Amino acid sequence: MKQLTTRQQEILDFLTGYIEKNSYPPTVRETAKAFSISIKGAYDHIKALEKKGFIKLQENRSRALEVVSRRESDSSVAEIPLLGAIAAGAPILAEESWAGTVKIPADYARSGACFALRVQGDSMRDAGIRSGDLAIIEQRPTAENGEIVAALIEDSATLKRFFRENNRIRLQAENPDYAPIFTQDVRILGKLKAIIRRY
Amino acid sequence: MKQLTTRQQEILDFLTGYIEKNSYPPTVRETAKAFSISIKGAYDHIKALEKKGFIKLQENRSRALEVVSRRESDSSVAEIPLLGAIAAGAPILAEESWAGTVKIPADYARSGACFALRVQGDSMRDAGIRSGDLAIIEQRPTAENGEIVAALIEDSATLKRFFRENNRIRLQAENPDYAPIFTQDVRILGKLKAIIRRY
DNA sequence: GATTATACTACACATAAGGATAGTATTTCG
DNA sequence: CGAAATACTATCCTTATGTGTAGTATAATC
Numbered sequence: 001m002k003q004l005t006t007r008q009q010e011i012l013d014f015l016t017g018y019i020e021k022n023s024y025p026p027t028v029r030e031t032a033k034a035f036s037i038s039i040k041g042a043y044d045h046i047k048a049l050e051k052k053g054f055i056k057l058q059e060n061r062s063r064a065l066e067v068v069s070r071r072e073s074d075s076s077v078a079e080i081p082l083l084g085a086i087a088a089g090a091p092i093l094a095e096e097s098w099a100g101t102v103k104i105p106a107d108y109a110r111s112g113a114c115f116a117l118r119v120q121g122d123s124m125r126d127a128g129i130r131s132g133d134l135a136i137i138e139q140r141p142t143a144e145n146g147e148i149v150a151a152l153i154e155d156s157a158t159l160k161r162f163f164r165e166n167n168r169i170r171l172q173a174e175n176p177d178y179a180p181i182f183t184q185d186v187r188i189l190g191k192l193k194a195i196i197r198r199y
Numbered sequence: 200m201k202q203l204t205t206r207q208q209e210i211l212d213f214l215t216g217y218i219e220k221n222s223y224p225p226t227v228r229e230t231a232k233a234f235s236i237s238i239k240g241a242y243d244h245i246k247a248l249e250k251k252g253f254i255k256l257q258e259n260r261s262r263a264l265e266v267v268s269r270r271e272s273d274s275s276v277a278e279i280p281l282l283g284a285i286a287a288g289a290p291i292l293a294e295e296s297w298a299g300t301v302k303i304p305a306d307y308a309r310s311g312a313c314f315a316l317r318v319q320g321d322s323m324r325d326a327g328i329r330s331g332d333l334a335i336i337e338q339r340p341t342a343e344n345g346e347i348v349a350a351l352i353e354d355s356a357t358l359k360r361f362f363r364e365n366n367r368i369r370l371q372a373e374n375p376d377y378a379p380i381f382t383q384d385v386r387i388l389g390k391l392k393a394i395i396r397r398y
Numbered sequence: 399g400a401t402t403a404t405a406c407t408a409c410a411c412a413t414a415a416g417g418a419t420a421g422t423a424t425t426t427c428g
Numbered sequence: 429c430g431a432a433a434t435a436c437t438a439t440c441c442t443t444a445t446g447t448g449t450a451g452t453a454t455a456a457t458c
């Protein structure tokens with residue numbers, strides 16, 4: 001990305017500051033007024049910032065301005081979908097199965113490749129996973145032996161420990177009250193990356 | 200704050216969704232178009248949302264709309280200290296005892312009043328807390344019966360369930376292998392707010 | 399049963415705001 | 429040096445946009 005002039009940096013700072021404060025961007029005229037310059041003067045600066053890739057504009061729309069740089073620094077938070085009931089056959093991340101989104105520190109999960117599940121039941125109790133916990137899952141079609149995975153069992157995502165055996169797959173709960181599930185074909189949604197529990 | 204009608208909730212969802220996507224709010228006309236209703240129809244809804252305090256408007260300004268509710272979900276990441284060994288007598292958050300910092304979603308803990316501990320040992324196993332887990336603690340000098348607290352025992356912070364009895368305090372592990380600790384005087388560091396475990 | 403709130407349509411108006419033209423002065427840079 | 433970029437002013441045009449009036453229909457409330 002190209003270098004900004006000091007003036008352009010000032011303009012950009014104003015834009016981001018304004019957005020921060022008002023939650024919507026300023027108009028060209030407001031920007032002009034803030035710097036006591038002409039409208040075209042401000043307009044040129046904004047266009048220059050667009051050309052250099054620091055902001056995005058939409059033609060003929062008021063305040064249709066988005067700061068693209070600066071935004072990346074905000075990537076410390078990832079917003080990932082929280083899945084509810086999963087429609088059979090539908091893509092995992094189909095909007096229908098979204099129960100909302102959760103924000104987690106970005107280094108916990110590459111967003112886009114991750115989603116969250118609310119744990120139901122105590123089948124993983126002995127792995128220290130309790131009902132109500134938030135499970136962060138990284139999307140994967142398969143898993144390694146012994147990993148905890150989210151698998152699609154009867155239209156809902158369930159956490160189980162994954163084992164590939166001779167001709168079958170064993171999905172093992174971590175609770176003696178639950179028998180292992182043996183199956184030839186199971187849909188692995190992803191592997192467990194983190195557990196978050198709130199008190 | 201007043202109750203929204205389903206239609207108003209739809210409108211509000213659209214507004215927040217639009218802002219999320221474009222980083223600036225929609226115009227009245229765009230809102231109208233999105234719902235295939237007249238401009239005044241959309242305008243009335245927006246005015247109703249303002250009246251009920253869910254959004255703020257500025258007169259005669261395009262897109263000058265701010266969603267005030269929902270804003271709490273706009274949390275970012277808080278960086279809180281991760282405590283290691285705690286020097287006896289020293290203030291809990293003395294820099295000497297820092298073993299680093301960890302990033303957690305800001306709404307999990309007001310930073311400044313919180314810190315993190317790396318769980319050691321399995322004394323809280325039956326509460327689903329495992330060795331290696333990250334415990335988020337909100338600083339507090341005392342606690343309510345039954346709460347899980349971080350207490351200073353022999354120069355290290357330990358998680359235990361807290362009970363105030365007649366003349367003593369009982370710190371109870373959640374693992375039958377560990378006997379409860381009875382004490383007259385214990386330093387409560389804070390109460391457990393969240394558990395984060397990474398795989 | 400009257401009144402207020404909701405959920406709209408259709409039309410109209412003033413102005414807010416983007417964008418263009420024309421021009422000036424200074425600075426950067428190959 | 430000359431071209432291109434920067435940093436502006438002043439004026440104008442067009443469109444985008446908030447807001448108002450008038451009216452309809454239905455549901456909630458008192």
